[in-house]
Amino acid sequence: MKKRMSCVLVLAVVGLLAGAAFAQFAKTEDAIKYRQSVMFLVGQHFGRMGAMVKGEQPYNKEAFEKNAILVESLYRLPLEAFMTPGSDKGSHMKADALAQKDKFTQMHTTAATELAKLAAVAKSGDLNAIKTQFGEAGASCKACHDAYHSK
Amino acid sequence: MKKRMSCVLVLAVVGLLAGAAFAQFAKTEDAIKYRQSVMFLVGQHFGRMGAMVKGEQPYNKEAFEKNAILVESLYRLPLEAFMTPGSDKGSHMKADALAQKDKFTQMHTTAATELAKLAAVAKSGDLNAIKTQFGEAGASCKACHDAYHSK
Numbered sequence: 001m002k003k004r005m006s007c008v009l010v011l012a013v014v015g016l017l018a019g020a021a022f023a024q025f026a027k028t029e030d031a032i033k034y035r036q037s038v039m040f041l042v043g044q045h046f047g048r049m050g051a052m053v054k055g056e057q058p059y060n061k062e063a064f065e066k067n068a069i070l071v072e073s074l075y076r077l078p079l080e081a082f083m084t085p086g087s088d089k090g091s092h093m094k095a096d097a098l099a100q101k102d103k104f105t106q107m108h109t110t111a112a113t114e115l116a117k118l119a120a121v122a123k124s125g126d127l128n129a130i131k132t133q134f135g136e137a138g139a140s141c142k143a144c145h146d147a148y149h150s151k
Numbered sequence: 152m153k154k155r156m157s158c159v160l161v162l163a164v165v166g167l168l169a170g171a172a173f174a175q176f177a178k179t180e181d182a183i184k185y186r187q188s189v190m191f192l193v194g195q196h197f198g199r200m201g202a203m204v205k206g207e208q209p210y211n212k213e214a215f216e217k218n219a220i221l222v223e224s225l226y227r228l229p230l231e232a233f234m235t236p237g238s239d240k241g242s243h244m245k246a247d248a249l250a251q252k253d254k255f256t257q258m259h260t261t262a263a264t265e266l267a268k269l270a271a272v273a274k275s276g277d278l279n280a281i282k283t284q285f286g287e288a289g290a291s292c293k294a295c296h297d298a299y300h301s302k
Contacts, residue, residue: 024199024208034195037188041228044185048175057175073224077192 031084032091038078045071046141049118053134061125068122072115079108097148104148111140182235183242189229196222197292200269204285212276219273223266230259248299255299262291 025031045067051057052064081087082104088095097104114137121133176182196218202208203215232238233255239246248255265288272284 024202030195033191037191040184040188041192044181051175070228077221 025081025084028084028086029090031081031087032093035078035081035087036091038074038081042071042074045074046138049134050138053131059127061122064130065119065122068115068119072112072119075115076112079105082108092150094148094150104144107140107144107147111137111144114140176232176235179235179237180241182232182238186229186232186238187242189225189232193222193225196225197289200285201289204282210278212273215281216270216273219266219270223263223270226266227263230256233259243301245299245301255295258291258295258298262288262295265291 025034048057049064049067049071052059082093082097083101085098087093088098114133118130118133118137121129124130176185199208200215200218200222203210233244233248234252236249238244239249265284269281269284269288272280275281
């Protein structure tokens with residue numbers, strides 16, 4: 001258990017450092033495609049957890065945990081991609097995201113924290129606690145989407 | 152070091168099991184978008200390693216390792232997405248991939264193994280060994296693309 005938690009933490013650190021360490025997009029379009037790819041995968045795996053939370057799929061502790069670890073890890077990758085100058089053009093990201101870099105980054109960090117908590121609580125197998133934290137994580141996603149994602 | 156290796160192994164196992172554990176695509180288009188998202192990210196992070204291997208970017212052991220871990224982990228996710236019936240339509244995947252499921256899966260496994268070796272050798276910091284293994288990994292990607300990816 002300790003080993004698995006440490007793995008999640010290492011992953012989280014990899015993710016946190018990724019933006020700084022991997023500062024390379026050949027084109028603005030690559031930054032857009034990068035974050036869209038990440039967010040599609042996040043959406044898919046978050047949705048798989050959602051199906052279990054809503055009872056549309058039977059709850060499976062192992063599958064839920066894996067989805068939670070994946071989502072947490074993936075979500076930490078694209079901050080730099082979001083913050084690439086000019087990348088609001090031709091995407092669903094509002095120009096405000098770049099104009100309010102600090103606020104956007106703060107919201108991204110909050111969501112990352114909620115997703116890390118979800119990965120942690122997923123290991124407990126306590127479905128009520130998982131449902132609560134899934135709601136918190138979803139709310140943090142929604143807050144950022146409401147502020148910076150256009151339809 | 153042991154802890155980090157164990158993390159890579161856990162990630163690898165998560166990846167290997169992911170196909171079986173996460174068997175859910177609402178639509179065929181989602182399977183296509185899923186694998187395209189993964190492969191775009193794989194391409195980005197593989198390319199970042201390539202830039203270091205070719206000397207276009209200075210070699211940075213930590214950054215190389217993180218890219219290698221990410222690529223290894225990501226690449227293990229989309230086997231099910233590739234093997235989704237009907238998903239050759241409207242994508243760059245040749246129909247042969249579905250017709251030759253065993254061969255495709257074998258090539259995918261081979262590439263996954265080469266990427267796992269790359270992640271392992273990345274930890275050594277031995278740039279010559281890294282370059283050699285990067286070449287092996289690249290060759291395993293190319294073999295599969297040549298067989299099953301249309302332009």
